[in-house]
Amino acid sequence: MTTELTIGQLAKDVGVNIETIRYYERRSLLDPTSRLPSGYRLYNSEAQRRLRFIKNAQALGFTLHEIEELLDLRVRSKARCGDVQRRAEAKLRHVEAKVRDLQALARALRSLLRDCRAGQPTDRCPILKALEDEMHGKRRTARKEVNGSGSGPSELLR
Known part of the structure; x- marks a missing residue:
């Protein structure tokens, strides 16, 4: 029962x-x-x-879409472990790329913090200045990516 x-x-x-x-x-x-x-x-x-x-x-x-594919493989009689392995390897590559991007962001933030002088007025704050500059840089980088010469999001804060 x-x-x-x-x-x-x-x-x-x-x-x-x-x-x-x-x-x-x-x-x-x-x-x-x-x-x-x-x-x-x-x-x-x-x-x-x-x-x-x-x-x-x-x-x-x-993702739920990827999980749906894994569940389909789980019940399909002709599916093999290699099919699952390929999906897991693709997920690992994606995660590793995210980690690299996060590490680049951490380096950029550390660099900004090193330049910061806490006693300065905000109009001379290097962090705020860098954020303003980065917005301009993002637009330029986005244009380069459209044209095929950009390096990707991790380059934005380097």
Whole structure:
């Protein structure tokens, strides 16, 4: 005999909001196993596993669209682990690029902070001045990227 959970029980068990489960249902990522005559949704252990899968994949940075693809691979009989591996490798490349961009931003902020003289009036504040200059630089860089000669967002604050 399988134990079925209501939406509230499932949400509590997995640690999500009830509205999150409803949203996943609208996105066709999760379906109730059955409904009571009163309309209450019931979920079995497979729905519980699926919801945990979704939350764990999100914790690794996968988008709901990517999670949908992974779930499709999980149930497809001809899919292979290599298919999943390729998606995970693509996600890793994306995360590593984000890390590089964040490191560049951190370097830029450290540099601005080194130049800051806390006692100066704001009209001579190097941080505010740099932000003004960067807005002009962003526009120039955006134009270069359109023309194919820009280097990307991490170059904006260097």
